[in-house]
Amino acid sequence: MNQDPGDSLFDALLPEQPGEWAQSLAMPADAGHLDELRGDGPHGLATPWADFFEHIGQEGLADLNRRAENLQRQIRDNGVTYNVYADEGGLQRPWSLDLFPMLVGPADWAQIEAGVHQRARLLNAMMADLYGPRELLKRALLPAALVQGHPGYLRAMQGVRPAGGTWLHIVGFDLAHGPDGRWWVVGQRTQAPSGLGYLLENRIAIARQFPKAFAGLRVQRLAASYRALMDGIKAIAPEGENARIALLTPGPYNETYFEHAYLARYLGLMLVEGNDLTVRDQRVFLKTLGGLEPVHALIKRLDDEWLDPLELRADSTLGVPGLLQALRAGNLVLANAPGSAPLESSALLGFLPAISEHLLGEPLAMPSLATWWCGEDAALRSVLPLLKGGVIKPTYPRSGLETAIGQALGARELDEWSGRMARRPEDYTVQSWLPLSQTPTWDGERILPRSTLLRVFALADGTGSWHVLPGGLVRLAPRGQLVAAMQRGGSSADCWVLTDGPVDHATLTQSQPSTFAIAQQKRPVTSRAAENLFWLGRYTERAENTVRLAEIVLDQLDGEEPGTPALLAWLSAVARENALVLPDAPDATQSSRVFARCLMANLAPPPHDPQAGSSFSVGFNLGALKAAASQVRERLSREHWKLIELTHAGFMGSAAQLAEDAEYATGEAQSMLQEASEMLAAITGSQTDRMVRDDGWRLLSVGRHIERLITLSRALALGLETGSLHEPAGFEAMVALFDSTITFHAQYQQRRDMVALIDLLVLDPDNPRSLAWVVKTLRARLARLGQNVAPQDAEFARELPDPAHWSLTELSHWQRDGDGQRRWSALASVLADCEIAAMDLSEAIARLHFSHADRRSQSLSA
Incomplete structure (x- = not known):
């Protein structure tokens, strides 16, 4: 009941009578039970309660529902939970707190x-x-x-x-x-x-x-x-x-x-x-x-x-x-x-x-x-x-x-x-x-x-x-x-x-x-925390990449112009590589509409069966991100943890609504992906700006950049293999996947040639999505870990490809094969080296830092 000072109940009471007002709304205690509210105090209330309501005042009493709503919002915002094993949906149930002390x-x-x-x-x-x-x-x-x-x-x-x-x-x-x-x-x-x-x-x-x-x-x-x-x-x-x-x-x-x-x-x-x-x-x-x-x-x-x-x-x-x-x-x-x-x-x-x-x-x-x-x-x-x-x-x-x-x-x-x-x-x-x-x-x-x-x-x-x-x-x-x-x-x-x-x-x-x-205030990073921070970084990046890729695929398939065979082949290949569709889904080259429906149906596992569908769907990645974060919750700010919870819950809720639509409306799917993308950007901001730069954070960063290097180098390699990069739509899709559209057009105007693409997406030392920037950042993080933690980390850094040896002239060189197709052998070799080096680095870090962790650790699948 939202009370207003103009209500008749309030008009009938003077401001100096809040205790009487409270008593008028109070049900008596059950027979045989001590009534904490009532006693020998003024207005029939126990003295502490009479004083309590006097301090609140009539205006405060009229505001109880708003305060109760604020209280529940604060409990949700602070992530206060109590897990109830007997309750099927009780894991991390919000803490129940009454307004009155x-x-x-x-x-x-x-x-x-x-x-x-x-x-x-x-x-x-x-x-x-x-x-x-x-x-x-x-x-x-x-x-x-x-x-x-x-x-x-x-x-x-x-x-x-x-x-x-x-x-x-x-x-x-x-x-x-x-x-x-x-x-x-x-x-x-x-x-x-x-x-x-x-x-x-x-x-x-x-x-x-x-x-x-x-x-x-x-x-x-x-x-x-x-x-x-x-x-x-x-x-x-x-x-x-x-x-x-x-x-x-x-x-x-x-x-x-x-x-x-x-x-x-x-x-x-x-x-x-x-x-x-x-x-x-x-x-x-x-x-x-x-x-x-x-x-x-x-x-x-x-x-x-x-x-x-x-x-x-x-x-x-x-x-x-x-x-x-x-x-x-x-x-x-x-x-x-x-x-x-x-x-x-x-x-x-x-x-x-x-x-x-x-x-x-x-x-x-x-x-x-x-x-x-x-x-x-x-x-x-x-x-x-x-x-x-x-x-x-x-x-x-x-x-x-x-x-x-x-x-x-x-x-x-x-x-x-x-x-x-x-x-x-x-x-x-x-x-x-x-x-x-x-x-x-x-x-x-x-x-x-x-x-x-x-x-x-x-x-x-x-x-x-x-x-x-x-x-x-x-x-x-x-x-x-x-x-x-x-x-x-x-x-x-x-x-x-x-x-x-x-x-x-x-x-x-x-x-x-x-x-x-x-x-001691510079707390050490436990091996378990380090492992979960590493995977928190990987799954944050993986979720961002799959969300962006799903947006690109749906945008391309929902356009007015039908996609070219090369573009459809790239969309199919890169979606399969990132498990956005199940293995038995037809290629977009066979039926772009069916392919889009398959992708939308696989965005999240069904709520009643979280193990169903792809093990790397967007919903799965968000769930894995949350699972890794829950293991290091004491290292995250409340705002950071709240963002993770809201992102996962919001996406799964939207996915459930989308699944109820037999037609799988593309607009609804694009809207939920856009919202997830914005929330993930906020999560990334929390990891970048609100976490202490200790060795745990460095491993989180290493995890993110390993994932980024694998995903982007493989996507670019598929663009070369399918020939989609030689077409305007395929070219723009690749630049969008690298989240570099604005930068590209600002620097290169309307150019859509491979030299410009290689310069920005592979070699640019100032573009955080370029492969050179990613490798350089990985080498720096590993070198610092080598100083603080284990010398082997510095050795891992030296084993990564060195962008200083990459040349725009060499990477831009191409030759025609026997079929008359252009082959970018040097670029393809660099991309393959980056992908393999990133996967090898992930395994090496696991062996060095996490292999002693027991079977219960939250080391999630690579």
């Missing part, structure tokens, strides 16, 4: 902070005990089956003492606000807690929508906690302040990969995958173009079992062989230390009160929901009659069991659950049901309450103490549902922690960075 007042936050701080200390102490003296097991404070019987208990970690005695650096706690106003712990995440990146993006996005409210409500900032985490890791790392820290990700197909890249960029860390690392002499090294470089600390974003295929899951391709040995040797800080999976079991919550008294000598400051592990006979007997009012959860991960909410089950289903639990009681844990508090959300017309779960993070500072990050990741259940989970269609919200004291304006910026820290 969740507000937590100072009193509530004091309760949360004290409870979370204590629990972080408790869990760290438990890890030290479980992998040390095991007093908790000996005193029966914790059943052995919940620890040693847990598949995530790692015997390889027994007796290990991590650096600084810190087992856990990042701990996430899922909290619920109960109907009585108390905060309860529902669960905890210790292996690789997700959310630290998403909550940062949420904070930036929502603060931009309500800047006055954000400042006026004194919302506490987040940077100090992140800085404490980084300082803490450096304090205990082997190299101290000069430690190299990286963030270990499973890769771009992980559901939360966006936040891995986002968090790495925010913290100034290298984002690495397992095959970027290797272990030598019990030390971890990063595989770079320049050789092996040490890594002293890793923040991991994959679960423990995948970390080391030598000692954990042998089938893991995500981890690093020997990683645990480096950890045990004291040469690596791993955040978090492996082995914490048993702490994530829901069954553990029921034992924590006694454990806290034993390890810390103090009761729990924040309660957990009442929890029964059914592996104990007494607990099973007592909980079976209570299933209707509880939540049944699996005790161990990957048991194949799902969570069931008792109140959603019928009598027969409850009996079936009771039978299963009686047969395998240790597999089940029952937790009491707590109606989640409901926070206000905006749906475009009204303020609707939705059930809320808040994940709060404790971050270690390396000195034995913890920072509780003043904020969190809010998860909202879909309206009318009981479970707040992103995988079940939930959404998120920002969390504003309000303070009565000063707002902390600390930043991550170091006031006096060390010399080593400055050197």
Whole structure:
């Protein structure tokens, strides 16, 4: 509902009554749930919310839909995604973020902070005990089956003492606000807690929508906690302040990969995958173009079992062989230390009160929901009659069991659950049901309450103490549902922690960075990143070339004058060479109309079968470009990545519409190709002007120019073979393919002779599309790589043809063969040398720089 100050609703309210206006649009919370919006404050609203709406004002309230649209646009523009494996179309689904933040007042936050701080200390102490003296097991404070019987208990970690005695650096706690106003712990995440990146993006996005409210409500900032985490890791790392820290990700197909890249960029860390690392002499090294470089600390974003295929899951391709040995040797800080999976079991919550008294000598400051592990006979007997009012959860991960909410089950289903639990009681844990508090959300017309779960993070500072990050990741259940989970269609919200004291304006910026820290800012190029940058360059150029070629073919075939046999032969040959038509398509010389239809039909694979059609169609090339870019997303600006996504999505959408037209309208195809060409020009501009000129960029450039040299030299050779260059239309088509039409006519007026063509397209040192310019650029890039990376690159440069030896007189010389046809032997020889040299160079670079990369790397077909 787009409100206008002239609407009757607004006319009926005075400007000083925004709280009353908000209340009039707010639906009440469901019975039994705490209503976060309402309370004892003015106008029937809780004090934080009354203040929030006062800061927005009536004009701001009238503008909520525009702000919501801006928010969604910002999420799309920033490429914020959350991958949902169960959703067929869910890969890289846009992140769902509500317009209103969740507000937590100072009193509530004091309760949360004290409870979370204590629990972080408790869990760290438990890890030290479980992998040390095991007093908790000996005193029966914790059943052995919940620890040693847990598949995530790692015997390889027994007796290990991590650096600084810190087992856990990042701990996430899922909290619920109960109907009585108390905060309860529902669960905890210790292996690789997700959310630290998403909550940062949420904070930036929502603060931009309500800047006055954000400042006026004194919302506490987040940077100090992140800085404490980084300082803490450096304090205990082997190299101290000069430690190299990286963030270990499973890769771009992980559901939360966006936040891995986002968090790495925010913290100034290298984002690495397992095959970027290797272990030598019990030390971890990063595989770079320049050789092996040490890594002293890793923040991991994959679960423990995948970390080391030598000692954990042998089938893991995500981890690093020997990683645990480096950890045990004291040469690596791993955040978090492996082995914490048993702490994530829901069954553990029921034992924590006694454990806290034993390890810390103090009761729990924040309660957990009442929890029964059914592996104990007494607990099973007592909980079976209570299933209707509880939540049944699996005790161990990957048991194949799902969570069931008792109140959603019928009598027969409850009996079936009771039978299963009686047969395998240790597999089940029952937790009491707590109606989640409901926070206000905006749906475009009204303020609707939705059930809320808040994940709060404790971050270690390396000195034995913890920072509780003043904020969190809010998860909202879909309206009318009981479970707040992103995988079940939930959404998120920002969390504003309000303070009565000063707002902390600390930043991550170091006031006096060390010399080593400055050197680290020039991040090394990993071998995996280098390979994907190389192919990003090749597929960007390949996409540009195939788009331009498809435009030329359709323009020539759709002209008023029928093409000559020589021109049609060249169009057919060059289209086949670049896989714009399938092998069984007839030549344009047989039927130009059928040939054009075949080309348009093959522009992109069908959406339902991306493997169908040509493996080098325009759509395939754009998809391959996107795939390579996704592997190095942390190296690309947001604008660069957005352009790549929009180009691929836009072209595939247009191709799908074109396929629905039985006539395959040439005008529509030309329009979509023109749009793709313009977008690719913008992508090229981003690669040229907005990427650091490091060795990774040089390999990207090498990839582009290898592709350009292969395509253009082969197209020119086909022009000689078919004789199309001796005809005006064929001559103009070749100049257009080299993207040199304007330059040619400016320099040579109306000349259409081979001497002028050779001078501009082969020899011109200032034309970035001439073969001489391409070869010269390749030689320069390789020479620089030879200085920085490997001397062999300089040798590759010397093996390329040398344009200094090319002569216009010699290349322009021709002779007639026995059929009376003109043969340009010297030019044909140069073109063949260029094509072969480019292909050989691609293979040589792959052998030198990429051959060690494992089978999962994104090395795409040449």
